[in-house]
Amino acid sequence: MSPEETLAALRAGGAAAERAKVALAHTGEPNEREEHTRLCAEVARLLAGSLRPGDREIARWLLEHEIATHEAAGHGAREALYTLIAAVARYADPDDALLIWRARTATPETRAGVDVEQAARAGVERVRRRLRALVAAGGPRARAATDALEWLDEGVASGAASDLPDYFAWADERFGVRVAGPT
Numbered sequence: 001m002s003p004e005e006t007l008a009a010l011r012a013g014g015a016a017a018e019r020a021k022v023a024l025a026h027t028g029e030p031n032e033r034e035e036h037t038r039l040c041a042e043v044a045r046l047l048a049g050s051l052r053p054g055d056r057e058i059a060r061w062l063l064e065h066e067i068a069t070h071e072a073a074g075h076g077a078r079e080a081l082y083t084l085i086a087a088v089a090r091y092a093d094p095d096d097a098l099l100i101w102r103a104r105t106a107t108p109e110t111r112a113g114v115d116v117e118q119a120a121r122a123g124v125e126r127v128r129r130r131l132r133a134l135v136a137a138g139g140p141r142a143r144a145a146t147d148a149l150e151w152l153d154e155g156v157a158s159g160a161a162s163d164l165p166d167y168f169a170w171a172d173e174r175f176g177v178r179v180a181g182p183t
Contacts, residue, residue: 021061040069049176094123
């Protein structure tokens with residue numbers, strides 16, 4: 001399946017999307033992994049370059065898959081990860097802040113390279129409220145929400161939120177995020 005066909009299948013949903021997910025999740029032999037990595041990167045680039053209102057769940061699924069790949073490797077930070085963070089952040093949903101936090105913590109390189117501004121795209125106060133609600137609810141996500149809230153607050157204190165519109169314009173350009181409808 002080509003990257004274009006894979007993205008079209010993901011957008012079509014149903015059985016076609018499931019086949020595409022299997023192709024994207026394949027992690028066989030080392031030479032196949034390289035091909036798989038290229039496919040994932042190209043699908044991420046294509047998705048980011050043509051985001052549609054209904055693509056949020058696709059972007060989230062791809063980012064979750066990319067995070068898991070990075071976590072399994074234990075090191076590195078591929079461009080596809082950063083592109084998918086920017087694509088997910090573009091939807092400006094405070095529920096995505098924890099996923100962006102998880103992407104940040106995937107490897108030593110992502111801890112240094114993921115910008116807190118991406119988590120703040122939904123609005124600093126909206127993200128704070130969501131993270132605080134997750135902390136208050138307890139459960140398995142409370143610790144991560146506490147850490148993500150601390151990261152957000154440290155970023156804001158250091159000036160990361162001082163010019164978010166310019167940052168978002170830069171990030172969209174840098175990662176090739178183009179919107180093909182309202183997000």
